[in-house]
Amino acid sequence: MRIDADVAIVGSGFAGSLTALALRSRRRRVVLIERGRHPRFAIGESSTPLANLLIEELADRYELPQIRPFSKWGTWQRTRPDVAGGLKRGFTFYFHRLDERFADTAAHARQLMVAASPHDEIGDTHWYRPDFDLNLVREAQAAGAIYLDRTVIDRVAFSEKSARLEGSREGDAVRIDASFVVDASGPRGFLARALQLDAPPLRWLPPTHGLYTHFENVARWDPAGVGPYPPDNAALHHVFPGGWIWVLRFNNGVTSAGAALLMRTSSWDDLLASLPSVRDQFANARPVHPWVRSAPLAFRTTKVCGTNWALLPSASGVIDPLLSTGFPLTLLGIHRLLDVLETTSPGAERDAALREYEHVTLAELDATELLVAALYACMNDVPLFKRLTLLYFAAASFSEAARRLDRTALAPGFLLSAHPVFGPELRACCELARTSPGGPRRDALFERIDRAIEPFDIAGLLDRSRADWYPVLAADLVSNAAKLHARPDEVERLLQRSGFTEVS
Amino acid sequence: MPTRSILIVDDEPSLRKVIAMILTRAGFTVLEAGDVTTALEIVRRQDVALDLVVTDMAMPSGSGLGLVRQLAAEQPGLRCIVMSGHDTQTLLSLVEPGLDARFIQKPFTPAEFLASVNDTLSRGLDRSQSSMKSAAGPTRNNA
Numbered sequence: 001m002r003i004d005a006d007v008a009i010v011g012s013g014f015a016g017s018l019t020a021l022a023l024r025s026r027r028r029r030v031v032l033i034e035r036g037r038h039p040r041f042a043i044g045e046s047s048t049p050l051a052n053l054l055i056e057e058l059a060d061r062y063e064l065p066q067i068r069p070f071s072k073w074g075t076w077q078r079t080r081p082d083v084a085g086g087l088k089r090g091f092t093f094y095f096h097r098l099d100e101r102f103a104d105t106a107a108h109a110r111q112l113m114v115a116a117s118p119h120d121e122i123g124d125t126h127w128y129r130p131d132f133d134l135n136l137v138r139e140a141q142a143a144g145a146i147y148l149d150r151t152v153i154d155r156v157a158f159s160e161k162s163a164r165l166e167g168s169r170e171g172d173a174v175r176i177d178a179s180f181v182v183d184a185s186g187p188r189g190f191l192a193r194a195l196q197l198d199a200p201p202l203r204w205l206p207p208t209h210g211l212y213t214h215f216e217n218v219a220r221w222d223p224a225g226v227g228p229y230p231p232d233n234a235a236l237h238h239v240f241p242g243g244w245i246w247v248l249r250f251n252n253g254v255t256s257a258g259a260a261l262l263m264r265t266s267s268w269d270d271l272l273a274s275l276p277s278v279r280d281q282f283a284n285a286r287p288v289h290p291w292v293r294s295a296p297l298a299f300r301t302t303k304v305c306g307t308n309w310a311l312l313p314s315a316s317g318v319i320d321p322l323l324s325t326g327f328p329l330t331l332l333g334i335h336r337l338l339d340v341l342e343t344t345s346p347g348a349e350r351d352a353a354l355r356e357y358e359h360v361t362l363a364e365l366d367a368t369e370l371l372v373a374a375l376y377a378c379m380n381d382v383p384l385f386k387r388l389t390l391l392y393f394a395a396a397s398f399s400e401a402a403r404r405l406d407r408t409a410l411a412p413g414f415l416l417s418a419h420p421v422f423g424p425e426l427r428a429c430c431e432l433a434r435t436s437p438g439g440p441r442r443d444a445l446f447e448r449i450d451r452a453i454e455p456f457d458i459a460g461l462l463d464r465s466r467a468d469w470y471p472v473l474a475a476d477l478v479s480n481a482a483k484l485h486a487r488p489d490e491v492e493r494l495l496q497r498s499g500f501t502e503v504s
Numbered sequence: 505m506p507t508r509s510i511l512i513v514d515d516e517p518s519l520r521k522v523i524a525m526i527l528t529r530a531g532f533t534v535l536e537a538g539d540v541t542t543a544l545e546i547v548r549r550q551d552v553a554l555d556l557v558v559t560d561m562a563m564p565s566g567s568g569l570g571l572v573r574q575l576a577a578e579q580p581g582l583r584c585i586v587m588s589g590h591d592t593q594t595l596l597s598l599v600e601p602g603l604d605a606r607f608i609q610k611p612f613t614p615a616e617f618l619a620s621v622n623d624t625l626s627r628g629l630d631r632s633q634s635s636m637k638s639a640a641g642p643t644r645n646n647a
Contacts, residue, residue: 242522264611376518
């Protein structure tokens, strides 16, 4: 089999298929290459407001109405109930002491709930990847992408103007000539192996070990008290010294759960033996997929692109799912790479654009890694851990609002990492937190984090009366319109437009 | 019997904290150092009587092996565990046969780590009958 294409995309997870769909809308000849076949198990399941906005932007910019419903829980459930997913109203953190049943104070000293949406209709989602990815690859095929599953590429050669990929599909030889190759095959993927890309250990985050699968019969986590949303309709985090457990509930009876750990564990049961309340939640749970161990969990290449190839961020690096950063990082990368392919011609102009793509991709991975590393260093210090996460929530909510108000320039870089004021403060606070400061230095760090957040806080994150339960309130956004260089009435119109004020 | 005192040396604060917590929960008194220089300062203090030093192998501030060699010269009775990501073959190429230290290969479980600590301390009670030459321990099941 011989195929000529403008773009060859290796890997047909959501990132590869979305890229294929966007390129097809620009009439590019696309071949989408998959080593396995769908449906298939995958993690990387939790969306965020920014990720959903980026899906909307892709849908609008590339005229892909078929993907837009997936940007909100309500439209997804009405239009595509056949694709399993989960409702994510926010980020829920419970902080456990080893060998003790979870207990908390009236002031929520050992929990943190940060809503991402005011009601279910515009809630974020968990993507049940077996269904989600299968649906997208079918959409890509329907849009005219050539899809080759069960295809192993074992040779790749790049010339100045094109690439040749050779391999086999069920015993038949396959040869693909393409002007450009996009690697969407995930960490330690196709080009990382084929080109033996350098991937040294991460700089700030120590090696962590992943252990995960999908379950059925996971009990709901509904401790006493009424938070800003049902705590289980969220990305549920059980944090403890040395690691954390994620619990993501889908609407098909399946729950994704797993652990990211600084030390190895011999088994899931062994891990839960010291977390009695989590053990209760999983007392009747049964894995429905073989356990997956990943050690180390993280991966990062030092090179992201060449003359006629590029790695999507998901192939260049994976840090840790602690803050659900994988989707927005990847979707931002898809937008950037599509920009490069659309607006530049092969040659010096494209090379320069690709170098910038690489620079931004690595910088955003770095910012994510440093923040996650700081959080790992504070897993024994719950107040500092919680305060550090507010850097993320402030940056994420500000970035989303600025983008929705067409003021993207106010929020440069993922986590505002390229912002001239916030970026350096984010790095400084994380560096300080990693040293686990005590006494006056720790007090000063709390104050510094608050000062860093304040100019970007449009969500009441510094309102201590909320006792670490943060709802999404229209009043917060409207009263902070000036931080977004907007008038209150502009923000009010945005809220109406985006379904914010709709009654659930 | 007084509690045993252990110095944990690791430049990586998150892992150092977890190891310190495991040791504290097991009843040990724990001191922490983020670099070799601080570790040596603690070891040389007159008011600290250490039973064991647990050090990372590779740290930006200096090698854990270098620390062990220095301790062997300064305090020959002090027992040491070196945590290393190297495989056995690499370790054997890096470590001189006579170095008196135990190695534990990363990644390890808390139970494996505590077993290594307890074993090192108990063997150390009668050093004349123990053989604590460089060896990668404990056997790890990757499944």
